[in-house]
Amino acid sequence: MSQNMEKIQAEQKTMKSQDSELSQNLNELREDLSNLHSQGFNERHTALRALGRLQEEVAKLWIELRTSNARTPGVTPGEKLPPTLPIVPITVPTTEPATVPTTVPTTVPTTVPTTVPTTVPTTVPTTVPATVPAAGPATGPTTLPTTAAPLSLSSTPGSTCNTCPEQWVSFQKKCYYFGEGPKKWIEARFACSKLQGRLVSIHSQEEQDFLTKRANKKGSWIGLRDLNIEGEFVWMDENPLDYSNWQPGEPNNEGEGEDCVMMQGSGRWNDAFCLSRLDGWVCDRLATC
Template identity: 55%
Template structure:
């Protein structure tokens, strides 16, 4: 019914919508006016408050000027409190600076002490190195003197043994007694060792057998050894380990006989300071670290 009645008056519905829009615009305008009024009121209030504060500051400043400087530092005024705070702050800063200066001085003293201790440590280290060097020199000197004394003792014992053998031979004794597995030739006993060894290992093996690597002093002795020695190579007791080119026998005897292979000794390769006897019987200087299957020991025969 209502929809039908309104539809009969279209003009009336259009006028109603237009009136609604007009009311909305009026309300918006009133709200804007009220907003601006509020802002203006706030601005006026802020200006009035600022003016009052300025007047109060002028009155306070005038009163302070009349009362003199003592009133500035009065606890009742904000200025005096700020001044006291500043004074206290300055005092704290001065105390901190003094403390920092003391810490810096302490650090400098510690650094100076560290430098002194380093210098002392360096001096002690230098002294210790000197003592170690002196001790090493003394040990070397002692070892060299001991080796020299041992060699001299061995030479003396050997000379005494030779004299003793000669004495017995002159009395008709037969001096050709050798340990088991040793072979007698003239006045000496020989042991023909077998097994892969370096020169120094062969030397120690002879020492354990109460002998030493063989020393050769005649063609007859050389021929005898060549007949019995290992055909793959044999170590003998000749070497120039102490001074290059100065060959020495293990019995400290002179090099009064030699049977070098042509072109030897040549100290070739990585250094050849030990002497071997080849299968042909000729001598060749060789690297002491090489391994040979044969080595010969000798000792004096007993009567």
């Protein structure tokens, strides 16, 4: 009986040692898995930010190339450029590292019975089954846009919502941001994009009157241009040119290179060189609930 008691105690010590070693291994595995996920997240985030900056620079180069070609001898004005490079959705993974349980369900008797049965089994199991669950599936969305969801900037009323971000002005279910500071047209475009909006698209006299009262009196960039095909003006929201407010004699494509549209202090429109710097620029986006 004494020998059997000693054998049981020895088995208990062995199982406790194995349990401690297994727990340590699991902790190391969890730490390695967390580091791996973190490293992959950081590398992908850095790469996607670099891609976004590259796309912005490419778009700027396209506009500068278009305006330069328009003023270069031998280049046909209005010649169609290659298709604009598509904007790749910038997604940032938010998958959290899968977690590994820190404890292992192992049943080990902590005490030895004070009474020993008269009949002692001749064999004692040397192993205790331990079930270690594999890394659980990560939950949650796998992507998170670095900017807000694409905005539909149609002027057609589709909602009664009229909530706008701070420093934006609400009017007829849209929000407007009146930017200040010298910018080229492409710089104004990306400034609006970073604010989760677009260069303004104007579709009614009421909207024009609202903008005229608040826009920079020295002139502001708006979201109208004919960069691809001369004379074919396109709004940033891609809706038809169903309203216009041109200055008499405009657009005239003076110097065969005026492909971006500005709004003068009077509210009248004028086609201008895209590389010119204006003190004002106007963004818009739909209001929210």
